Amino acid sequence: MEGKEKEQRKHQQKHSGPKAERKKLKKQGPTTEEDARKRNPKAFAVQSAVRMAKTFHRSQDIKTKKHHIPLVDRTPLEPPPVVIVVMGPPKVGKSTLIRCLIKNFTRQKLGDIVGPVTIVSGKKRRLTFMECNNDINTMIDLAKVADLVLMLIDASFGFEMETFEFLNICQVHGFPRIMGVLTHLDSFKNNKVLRKTKKNLKHRFWTEVYQGAKLFYLSGMVYGEYQTQEVKNLGRFISVMKFRPLVWQTSHPYVLADR
Numbered sequence: 001m002e003g004k005e006k007e008q009r010k011h012q013q014k015h016s017g018p019k020a021e022r023k024k025l026k027k028q029g030p031t032t033e034e035d036a037r038k039r040n041p042k043a044f045a046v047q048s049a050v051r052m053a054k055t056f057h058r059s060q061d062i063k064t065k066k067h068h069i070p071l072v073d074r075t076p077l078e079p080p081p082v083v084i085v086v087m088g089p090p091k092v093g094k095s096t097l098i099r100c101l102i103k104n105f106t107r108q109k110l111g112d113i114v115g116p117v118t119i120v121s122g123k124k125r126r127l128t129f130m131e132c133n134n135d136i137n138t139m140i141d142l143a144k145v146a147d148l149v150l151m152l153i154d155a156s157f158g159f160e161m162e163t164f165e166f167l168n169i170c171q172v173h174g175f176p177r178i179m180g181v182l183t184h185l186d187s188f189k190n191n192k193v194l195r196k197t198k199k200n201l202k203h204r205f206w207t208e209v210y211q212g213a214k215l216f217y218l219s220g221m222v223y224g225e226y227q228t229q230e231v232k233n234l235g236r237f238i239s240v241m242k243f244r245p246l247v248w249q250t251s252h253p254y255v256l257a258d259r
């Protein structure tokens with residue numbers, strides 16, 4: 001036994017099995033990114049912190065926007081018509097727009113518009129169109145009763161004093177929904193100028209009303225009427241639009257007398 005050391009068993013390298021396979025792969029060289037992704041997906045979930053933050057903020061914004069404080073809806077089963085006030089400076093096309101919208105809903109042509117016109121736009125909705133001229137008393141009265149204001153803007157001229165006046169009045173009385181409609185877009189011959197004007201007016205409108213306020217474009221007339229498709233789109237938008245009960249209106253009872 002002396003002098004004789006016990007011979008150690010030599011290390012046997014594995015040739016098969018998962019460990020051997022892993023080693024073989026290691027010897028082959030560095031693994032591709034694809035493998036790493038599969039192995040540890042969480043480590044690769046965020047590629048850009050900035051983009052991640054942006055996505056997060058956006059989804060939060062959308063969520064908050066959807067979140068409404070519940071309001072008691074006291075409208076009766078058969079709701080009164082939605083009052084739509086068409087407002088704008090003289091000769092901007094108010095009567096023409098009302099006429100086109102009436103024709104779109106009823107297939108009837110109306111000559112002169114004298115006073116408010118009520119039409120049926122759906123199973124449960126009636127619409128009353130009212131024209132608002134540039135008298136300050138009319139503006140104040142209509143701002144209080146309006147559910148929706150169609151604010152007509154002559155694109156070839158831009159915003160006028162009356163528009164701002166009316167916006168200010170709306171912000172004090174009533175707070176109706178406000179939608180812009182650009183007319184006289186056919187007076188632009190140059191496409192580039194047209195696009196630029198549209199963009200400028202849109203941004204000005206957004207700063208005055210709110211960011212992202214709806215703005216419609218009526219790009220010209222055919223036989224003294226606005227283009228059917230554009231009027232149809234506008235009409236459709238109005239007839240499916242949801243109206244939240246306006247706090248100001250529910251807390252200030254009013255009677256709207258039709259002439």
Ligand SMILES: Nc1nc2c(ncn2[C@@H]2O[C@H](COP(=O)(O)OP(=O)(O)OP(=O)(O)O)[C@@H](O)[C@H]2O)c(=O)[nH]1
Pocket residue numbers: 088089090091092093094095096097183184185186187218219220221224
């Ligand atoms: N070229 C062009 N003409 C338009 C457009 N919109 C309206 N007009 C014309 O402008 C004129 C005035 O239109 P109205 O609808 O009477 O305007 P209004 O705002 O009701 O006018 P007042 O009631 O007098 O304030 C009409 O002759 C229309 O043909 C438009 O987009 N392009």
